[in-house]
Amino acid sequence: MAQIFGIDHKYFAVPAVALSVGISAYSVYRLYSQSARKCATRTPSNVYESEKLLGEYLVFHYGSPEQLIPYPFGPKDALDFPKRSSELCLKHYKAEDGIPSRALDVGCAVGRSSFELAREIQDVIGIDYSQSFVDAANRLKIDGQVPYSLVQEGDIVTPAVATVSKDINRNLVSFEQGDACNLRSSLGEFGIVLAANLICRLHHPKDFLSRLPKLLSKKGSILVITAPYTWLEEFTDKSLWLGGYIDQNGKAVTGFEGLQRELGSDFELVEDVNIPFFIRETARKNQWTVAHATVWRRK
Template structure:
């Protein structure tokens, strides 16, 4: 299957999602998640953060408001190229579809959002979250936004994080749990399935997969987000955000 996240359509859509206007009074998702993460770090070390599945980079830049350095990793080369261009001060044009082939141009830049100084604190890499490169190091915070339902083997992905999160550090996962066979073979689903006659949710599956290296911190919270497709079509989703402390 070709990667849809390398297409012009998805690059445009995610530049708008990260850097464009908000809709229906729903806060910017990348900013909202980063703000939650920064609030969680009060009284904790804020030396290094890792943004897995960073897409076009808004959450990475926002995390840099509170961390000394942040690494953003995404599988899409187009997404990473866009994030790096913004980091270097580029003004990126993108296209908003209105109806059919009709639409209008928009632009994204860090200077418009007061993030230009944050670019000096971040680094973007193309990479597979399930096969993180050797030498990446450890982090005080790892944020995985809308990623757990887009990897081929979620259990293996979570297992790798034991070596990436510092003891006492936090893992924050946010996802609407849109489970699709095209991304994750059904035999690898952590939840949304029946096991031994019992319903298993993603939260239950993640809890089992992360133990005993991680313990849940606080209660899950809902984080809504809106992705504009056309002037008359929007995706309105509700992610569940969970926080896990590295034992």
């Protein structure tokens, strides 16, 4: 047995097929082909199907503070980002006549926010582009827990278990694979839509935003978008960026301004706040990022 962070674990090696991939992408939408731009033709990228990345998202969503930051220092206020995102939704949601008790978590990854929304919402749908993430979320729904590998250093990993809180009714949540730019037409209407760290990883972000007025058709319904605004041509053709560019008049256009332009006719901005989050890659290499969270109410 070996002692790691004060907890006894047995070392074992990551399978050779697992990819060594950083977690610089904060959602599971990836641009594949620079020539093929249609939403319906996308297929999941291998980078999002790796065992290593799955483990990084499981610990990001369900890891304990000791697993994520095993030191007496560190940005511990940045933990539990998926839970804090769902709490921001519920803070503004009001169960009024005509507003559905339904929530849509787009880019749900391995499902923590979806489960947390079910504390107050009667029907929650989580959609993600990665089939492996959806499979893990569905296993969490069925079993309440999923084992995974926590990378310590190189091929050295320790076993861990992601667990859904027992006071959450998992039967209220369902998960499916899908593309945010081409959501199925039969989804229906919602009282809440959450898109956490998604918008700057979509190949056609305006296609997603244009669908929101129908998904949130009832006045008072809530939309929450969080984003670090890390615009990259790897994910989105530069001509389709919502922000992060200099326009033809020499003006710097931000992602926030792009959201206001696209959403302003149908939604009222009711709050914007900076929310830090912490992603663990290894025992000693991590990412600290600040997402801009904007809360919108349907007019």
